[in-house]
Amino acid sequence: MANAGLEGASRRDIVVEAAAKQFAKHGYDATTMRNIASLTGILPGSMYYYFTSKEELFAAVHEKAINHICLGVIRMINPSADAWTRLEQASQGYLDAMLNSNVYASLIVTEFPRRRSRKLREKLVSDRRRFEQLFVEIIDELPLKPGVDRSYWRLALLGMLAWTYVWYKPSGDPPAVVAKTLIDLLKNQTAEDR
Structure with a gap:
């Protein structure tokens, strides 16, 4: 997993941190759930288990x-x-x-x-x-x-x-x-x- 060093962090927290980095770097419009998933080691489809949409994230x-x-x-x-x-x-x-x-x-x-x-x-x-x-x-x-x-x-x-x-x-x-x-x-x- 890409963020294995985040001991004790929940997968949801890992998604939020990865999303923060992507939104900061590329802005809301240019960031996709797939981009965020690639930083977390979570499958793109599994992202929706934590957040129902990019907007919610x-x-x-x-x-x-x-x-x-x-x-x-x-x-x-x-x-x-x-x-x-x-x-x-x-x-x-x-x-x-x-x-x-x-x-x-x-x-x-x-x-x-x-x-x-x-x-x-x-x-x-x-x-x-x-x-x-x-x-x-x-x-x-x-x-x-x-x-x-x-x-x-x-x-x-x-x-x-x-x-x-x-x-x-x-x-x-x-x-x-x-x-x-x-x-x-x-x-x-x-x-x-x-």
Whole structure:
């Protein structure tokens, strides 16, 4: 079996990991169940024992990617810190999880729900909302100037953080510095004067 080194991993987990690699490398449209099967040592027809369709498999992979990134965010946050510090920590956790796992990052950043079936689109959007909620709760506590739309502010920050996947170089600033710099760009324009 191609993944015999994955001791303790279930065959379903092996399929999800292989699918993540294929989707990241080739995109959803160019990946086939046969491609994924070739990485697992599982017969192509047997793939459907674990997932009834490529769409269902992609939903499982996307959920795993979101879970990975959410866990990275949650692990970094000190709940007793002030809101700005927690936002920096959450942003660093997001960048650490995304930039240190290109397979998962590419699935989150490059696959757009709008291009998928209604059922898959709803699942992907639901996953992303769960991730965004981690930031909503912190941003709601920020001392921003009156009139600042917190939804747009959050979307601007998350967009900047997501885009690092495209331009980030490991030889450059570490994720903590990138996160702080991006937050400071928004903070300097929108924070209440104290």
